[in-house]
Each structure stands twice: as structure tokens, then as C-alpha cells.
Amino acid sequence: MVGVRIESFPTGPLACNCSIVMDEESKQAVVIDPGGDFPLIQEKLRLLGAEVCNIVHTHTHIDHVGATAPLQESSGAPARIHEEDRFLYEMLPVQAAMLGMPQPPTCEIHGDLFDEQAVNVGGLEVGVLHTPGHTPGSVSFVIDTPNGKVLFAGDTLFRRSIGRTDLWGGDHPLILRSISERLLTLDGDTRVITGHGPETTVGEEIAQNPFVGGR
């Protein structure tokens, strides 16, 4: 198993957690949810010596795609979402107006993430799980590291909470099903990096997340 370096840090006005996942040997990296603060992302990449070969998104709310276009332009890497979220990319002006945020620059987006896919990043495989509910095209990413599995849950699962479902295409029963059937079935010691706020583990959320049966 290849060594993996993970850097997660909040970006943009809504503090979306952006993650850089790098194969330590080849230095090839995927950026998950470049939500904003492009100069900060650039600096982290430079310090790691990372070469971005994929840009992927857990979903397509404006706070998760704010720095996608400049990152795509500077790296030449494809920017990818699940096709069922494409309508959200096309309505970024509406999202910006609703949140009173400036509209971010846009770029070509590939709607080619799909369930059970493995996205290759150097010697690393990033697994894709379609976990709809927060948005129709919400996905979670899973990687195997020498220290166990790591899940990037986007706004589907938070520490002791879950994603809102009152926005475009949100579906509360569906997010509950995605979480219980696709995420909480992972190993209990799986580290969970969430879309906003602190990280957690699958086991902790099974025991303590009040939205999915914990206390």
C-alpha cells in the first residue's frame, strides 16, 4: 500500500473543508472540494510538492466549487462531479444570489463520477460512493491508507449531525438511507473528514449521532 499524505483545511466564507490527498511516492494528488481561497490551496500544494491530477467534488454547492476554475486552469487536471449535480453547477448564479456571495469563475466540468468507481491518483485508488440526499449527485470518497480507511463525506455526514436537505434536490429519507447503508457500514475506525467542522469516525457516529439512531 502506498504512503498517503492528507491535508484538510477550511476554505472560503463558509469554511468548506478542502482536502489534498497525495501519493507520497509519485507526488500525484487529488484535490477534494476546492471551496475557495485559491492562493491558500496553491501554497499548500507548493509546500507538499504535489502535482494535481484530479479535482473532485463531494457535491456542487457553491461553497465547494469556489476555487475549482482557477485550480483547473493552473493544473490542467479534470474537474469532476456526479452528473446528477450538474444542474447545480449551471445554477451557480442563483446559489450566489441566495447566499449573497460573488459568483465564482466557472470552467469545464465533467459529470463522470459514478458509484463504485475508482479514481486513480498515482498509485492510490480513491473509491467513489454515490450518497444522494443532501444533493442528488452527492458522493463520498474512500481511500485505504496504511493507518486505515479515510472517508471524505462532504455535507452528507457531519460530526454528530447530517447535511441539510431543504435546498435544491435535497431528500431527507434518502440522506438517512445513504448514511446508514453506505457510510456507517464502513469499518468503525474509519476516519471521517466532513464537509464542514471537525472530523470524526464511523464508530463514533454510529454510537452518538442523534440523526441516525445514536445518542
Ligand SMILES: [Zn+2]
Ligand atoms: Zn452542501
Ligand SMILES: [Zn+2]
Ligand atoms: Zn458545504
